[in-house]
Amino acid sequence: MDFRVLASGSKGNAYLVTDEGRSLLIEAGLPIKTLRRALNFKLSEVDGCLISHEHGDHARSATEVAAAGVTIYGSAGTKQELMVPAYRFKQMRSGVPYSVAGHWRILGFQAVHDAREPFGFLVEGPTGKLLYLSDSAFSPYRFAGLTHIALEANHSRDLLRAGVDAGAYPQAHADRVVRNHMGIEKALELLAANDLSRCEEIVLLHLSDGNSSESEFLEAVRRATGIPTYIAAGRATA
């Protein structure tokens, strides 16, 4: 299994998970032209597109992706917000596994974010099992047998507080971030709560431009887990 970052952050999110020659797109938060280019103009070859929630940085091109013949997968709430035609939207229930193209198993679960019905995803292919969780204040769940983890580490609380103290943004903005995005502190708690014995790599997603520190986050996760860890922005190809 390979997890590839096409884009990550509040300006747009898109990721590609590939296993034994087949791919699933996770999120469609880029302009469609950029997304097509990032996929070498092979958008229609992906087996499906998982959308975590309706915010533009995750779903900007969902309708165009659907129009290209790609089935969108997400929650009932996301379906209602996106208005993607139902024949192109596979509505998932939290905790229920679905098979896709006879190659994948996917499972959505509730995330903690100010969207209609935000999801995180488990994605299982022939050689690996991925946890994808972005835009969630914390994870309600633990997971078993993960080989790949793609996890939001949006901010550190110290940097958020420093921004408020410096007058860079109001306290209300920082509060909203804390309530809706996973900081490095909660990411580390999630990692500590899971059995990572099979985990091969961890990718940190959705880092805030002003309130994160790539080097410190990498060091913290590597030190806590001993697992190769990457920052999504550093691996972006788009």
Next chain:
Amino acid sequence: MTDTIVKPEGQAIEQRKPTISERFMQDVEKQFLAEMGDGPKFSAFQKKLVQHMYLKVDASLKAQEDKRQQKGRGGTEYAWNTVDRQKLALDTVHIVSLGLDPLISNHVHPVFYFNGRKEKYDVQLQVGYMGRDYIARQHAVEPPIAITYELVYDSDNFKALPRSSEREVEGYEFEITKPFDRGTIIGGFGYIQYADPKKNRLVLVTQRDFKRSQGASKSDFWQKNDVEMHLKTVYHRVASKVQLDPAKVNSAAFAALSTDDPMTAEEEVDEEARTNANREVMDFDDERTIDAEPVGSSAPDPQPSSSDAARPPQGSEQPSVEFPEEPGF
């Protein structure tokens, strides 16, 4: 303070007016009945606590008035006839129902605020740090078997040991290396212990928490009582993490408690995460796996709600969608 009335027979008797103390008790009893309805009766012990509240407020009024006169301040005299007694009676009911004794040091502090609209003083009954500790022990959903409160100095060794996949019980290591020259305070912590150690909870108190408490204090106590004020902050913040039982205290008393130290967004999220994060294992269940294809036809759709469901897959127009944007961060 006596009135003279004359009985028909012409025999004069004296009818004593109630004292301020007695009127205060009557006020509180009236509010207690209004709050409790047919609930528990006003006990002898609670009456004693009300009397203690009277003595405490009375002494505080005298102290405030002495200070006002010494400093030659104008304004309204601090006296029982310039206090909003109805509000005080209601707040006293809350304090008494929590079992706090105003004459025990640091259970309750009366604080006076002049209300220009009513032209009277509102008396806010702030729960002191020992009161917080008492409430946490007495009124918890699950009473802790012990609560530890400590300040941490820069010469101490402190290590937090959070719960993890390999450690079921949250804990800490704490060592005082220079007991008589500990240096400066860098933080604090509390450890709430339960009969089931898996429920034990470590609460960290940071410099930011101290600054918040200091910022909220208008007095110069912090400068004069540095260590004590830090320790009081630790008590308040740790004891407030013990979940109280609504069955043991009425909701109005809860509300009175919650107003003096509202939780920050970080604390709210931490509280929610403590209860709900990283709990149940979410995984694939072979027997429940649903074949998701072909989409829109045979695959079960739990809540088919859109009229789009009947539309043909080819040649249809794509709806124009305005996506809700998230503020960039």
